[in-house]
Amino acid sequence: MNPNAKITDEQFEAYLKQIRELVEGPFDEMQKEIEVTNKFPEEFYELAKKNDLYRFYLPSQYGGWDLNELEILRVQEEFSRGPGGMRMHLHHAADMNWRILDDYGQQEVKDELMPLFQDKSVYCNFAITEQTGGTGADIHTTAEKQPDGSWILNGEKWLISHTDCSDYTYVIAVSDPTKEKDDRLSAFLVPNDAPGFEIVEMPHMMGCRGAGHAGLRFTNVKLEPKYLLGKEGQGMEVAIHSLSVSRVHIAMSNLGMAQRMLELSLKRANDRITFGKPIATRQMIKAKIADMQMMIHVLRTAIYDFARDYDIDPKNDYITEKAAICKLFSIDTVKRVSDEMLEIFGGDGYFEDSPYGPTERLYRDCRAMWLEEGAPNVQRITIARECQNKDGKVVYNF
């Protein structure tokens, strides 16, 4: 435990238990209706507030508990066992939502907004992806600087999460088309009630229902100079720096889901009798269980290694590479574990309302992780670049 944390070891362990009971009880129950409405009820936000889910990750100066990275990740594992859309909302709340403003915001805006994150009086989503462009720097939204220092934003964003519960959006846009590649880009905090800011509806997703996915359209949105994040031309750095840590939180989300799938599979394998014996006694089922546990264990150790590095030095040289490794491996893990779960459950696992738990929903929910915050190829590009730059060397803090 961080010796300076605002809660004790015992309180922290009790908190983890409280969150597991919340997500596998009231949240799972609430999700049944959200699967149809695709919208969180007010009760969800109220319960999240009451259970400190907008606070636990913040530094104490903003009303938080001063937990270290490993402790924050352990809370994330617990809430990731619940519905995917809620996991997405809470994961983003704990990450880019406040971190981008804290790291890159101008003091005037920080003074106004940073104290408001602790009870979701403010929530900021993140928009880089465009329908008309590719992943990363292939961006066409423009931010044109005006003589008085303000900016005019025009363009669109696509596949954006949390559009229905956000007050501001972090937007990456082209601020100087005459520059090369990433230097063309700047990052902005855009008030969602600014004239010219529109939300464009999208169809329902395969899983993670309720997380407010939509497109955005900007038509001559005027931004005061105070809304520039970092410096002009620093847009890609703002995005990449913020995504690095967040990618490990995605990996932890996959771990939380995979761990629950393993536990459900173990119960089912013990109960299910075929040809006079529980299937758990069959060697081919044991092989599946072994493979699931192996991948979960290796993923956990990779995430804990990242957390240890981060707690020693959040700017260490391996943050980006190890974060991408965690995320890439976590996709393979949850992919394998969810497939094995479905095979162990047999036909019953393909139906809603299993008495064991939401197997069918977990299977759908986890598939968003292939794409969320960068597809596997993007992680591979990052890992290869960092690996080549460092001649394959990796440093460990144990």
Ligand SMILES: Cc1cc2nc3c(=O)[nH]c(=O)nc-3n(C[C@H](O)[C@H](O)[C@H](O)COP(=O)(O)OP(=O)(O)OC[C@H]3O[C@@H](n4cnc5c(N)ncnc54)[C@H](O)[C@@H]3O)c2cc1C
């Ligand atoms: C549930 C969900 C939530 C999301 N939330 C957000 C959000 O809040 N904010 C946001 O900005 N975005 C969000 N996204 C978008 C997400 O980040 C992108 O879907 C993802 O990065 C992939 O980009 P794309 O969909 O444009 O795929 P494409 O760029 O069309 O890529 C398709 C495939 O081609 C590969 N590919 C593309 N270019 C290359 C290349 N140069 N080299 C090798 N392979 C390549 C990709 O890896 C991918 O496998 C969300 C997506 C989902 C599904």
